[in-house]
Every structure is written in structure tokens, then in C-alpha cells.
Amino acid sequence: MVYTLWGEPDSGSFMIEAALAEAGQPVNLIDIDLTKDEQHHAQYLAINPLGKIPALRFEDGTTIVQSAAILLALSEAHPDANLMPAIDAPDRRHALRWLIHVAAEIYPLIEVYDYPLRFAPPETSDTAMRSRVRHRIRERWVLVEQAASAGGSFLLSGFSAIDLAIAVISNWAIGAEWRAKECPKLTRITETVSVRPTIAPVWHRHFGEKPA
Template sequence: MKLFCKAGACSLSPHIVMRECGLDFTQVNVDLATKMTERGEDFRQINPKGQVPALQLSDGSVLTEGVAIVQYLADLKPDRHLLAPVGSMTRYHTLEWLSYISSELHKAFGPLFRRDASEADKTQARTLLEARFRFVDEALQNRQWLMGLHFSVADAYLFVVTRWAKALKLDLSDCDALETWFDRTAERPAVQAALKAEGLI
């Protein structure tokens, strides 16, 4: 398998999951500005959306969208308990978190990453994100992980967007549970390995 990614982008989430699963894969870095891979390939020929992540399977087929990719990967290695079995309410609550992180956190960062966004839009985005991270902080009270006792694909995704929040200096000063969770996540060997492989530490 090949994972097409960009250092620190949302593709870090499936990258972490692949390492948590102990899967054999090749990391291929993508320049999103030029849409070229480090191997000189036109990334749009691999993923017409031109966005990371993209997972190319051994048969040449390609799966895109991080939320779909992490579910696929977790189901390849059910013994790692990154996603509960089909039919379990725990699975659907994990998908609920993936959906929330994708739509309410990830996408809300848009104005903070766009050079053409107005200061008013950036201020609004910060206020909105800080409120939503406080909601996550409340959910993490007295919990080791989002789903309780097991690190899940949702934790991997939340780790990525929380890294962005810290890099952009969002005010998370009252989010003690989130801070403790973040430090715990950062210490996981698979997370450390993914960060190192992407040149982030």
C-alpha cells in the first residue's frame, strides 16, 4: 500500500493509524501547491481531487478521504481495537466522533489557513474553534481516550487537529483534560514514529 500525504496535514491521521495497525506501507509525500509527488508523479492522476490523504492499494485502486481510510485500515486489523465491530454501538459512537472532528473542527480551520481570509473571518473561526475544543475537553473529563479505555481512529484524527490548534495558538488554557489527553497521545510509539517520518519532530 502507498499512503500519499503532506507533513502535518490531515493525512497524518491515517498515517498514525497505519503505524498503530503495524501495516507495511510506503509513504509518498505530495506537494499540494504543484500537485506533484516526491517521485515526480502528477498527483491528480492518482487522486483527481488533488487532496491528501489518498491510499493506493496493491491492486492499484485508490481510496480517498481520511475518515473512510482510517475505517478501512482499522477493519484490516480488528485485533488492534481501533474501531469496534459492525453492529456495536461503540463503533457508531466512534464514527460520530469522526464526523464531528471532520465537519466541526477540521473544516472550521479553513479561514485560519487561507491567506485571503479577512481578519473578521479569522477571529470568528478562532472563537468558534475554541468553543468546540472546550466541548471536546468536557467529553474527555475522566476518560483516557475519546471512547474510554481504547485508543481509536477518532483519537488519531483529534490529535492532528489539536496540533493545528496549538500551532495557531488557539486559547485552550482552560482545557486541562484535552491537554492531558494530547500529551498521552503524543507519547504513543506509533504517533512518535509518524511524526518523525513526516519530519515534524
């Protein structure tokens, strides 16, 4: 039995698919078309009642959601892939802190940016709402930029699953020109991830020829 991943190209499922590629694990991909609202069909809601992607079914039949939880579970299942620093490694606590920062403080705001009127009264200006949310997202990315390693190729001293999260999530909402100017280390992390040999085919499936 192989892993089964529910996701969609150009979505957060990239980081899970890339982690599986890094671990050398085969995966059965099931694309959920968000433009057709397939994430709210009964069949998928039985997998994730929140109606969000990604979701991953493990080889033992267990299915879990929430990207950070999936990445941590994969790091435990495949320690040789070095998706997260080992428990006794100096980077471990920093890794946990920044993975949760990206997953909890930034990732949820993407939904608010994309669908502002889900979170505000109908009379709210969606343009003004997006502007304020973008400002907050940028503030939180700057903190990650400041924490990134001096070399700028990875967040920590070496590759980790956090770099996958940075690569995909920092592609959204903040603007490529702003990221290149204000967060050059995050831009470099994205570039490094996108051409990493094990991950490049996954990047291409999700983003095509879009530059990192």
C-alpha cells in the same frame, strides 16, 4: 504489495500514517509539497480531483480519499488493531459520531482559517475572518472536550483512531495555550498519542521536536 500514502509532514496524513503504524502495516510514503502546489499537479489530481491530501492506495489497488473514510476502511481491514470499536461494542456509535464531528465540523474549517480569502470577497479582512473562524473551531472542540472520557487519555474508554484525529487537528488554529487551559483532556490525548510506542516515530517525522 504495500499501502501507498500521499501526504505531507505536519498535515492530516499523520493520522493515516499513524493508523497504519498501529496496525503494523508497511507503507510507501509519497510526500506532496503543498508549498509548491504539487497537490494541484495533473498527476496528483488524477488521484484526488479535489487536490487535497491524504490519499491512500490499498493493497488491492483501490485508492480512497477523505480521512474519516480512510480510517474506517483501515479499521475494517485490520480489526485486530482496534482502530475503531467493534460493531457490537458499546462505544461504537459514539465513536462514529465523534469521528465525523472532527472530520466534518472541525477539519474543513482549518482550510478556511489558513486561507480565509478563498471563501470571502477580496475586501474582507483576513484577520477578522480568521478571528471568527477560530472562535467557531474552539466552540466545536469544547464539545469534544466535554465528551472525552473522564481519564482524559483517550476520547472513548480506550485508544481509537479518533484520538489520532484529535492529536493532529487540535494542533492547528486554536492555539496551544488555549487548548491547554480550556481543553485539558484533548491536550492529554495529544500527549498520549505522541508518545505511544508505535506512533512516536510517525509523530517525530511529522512534527519533529514540537511538543505535543
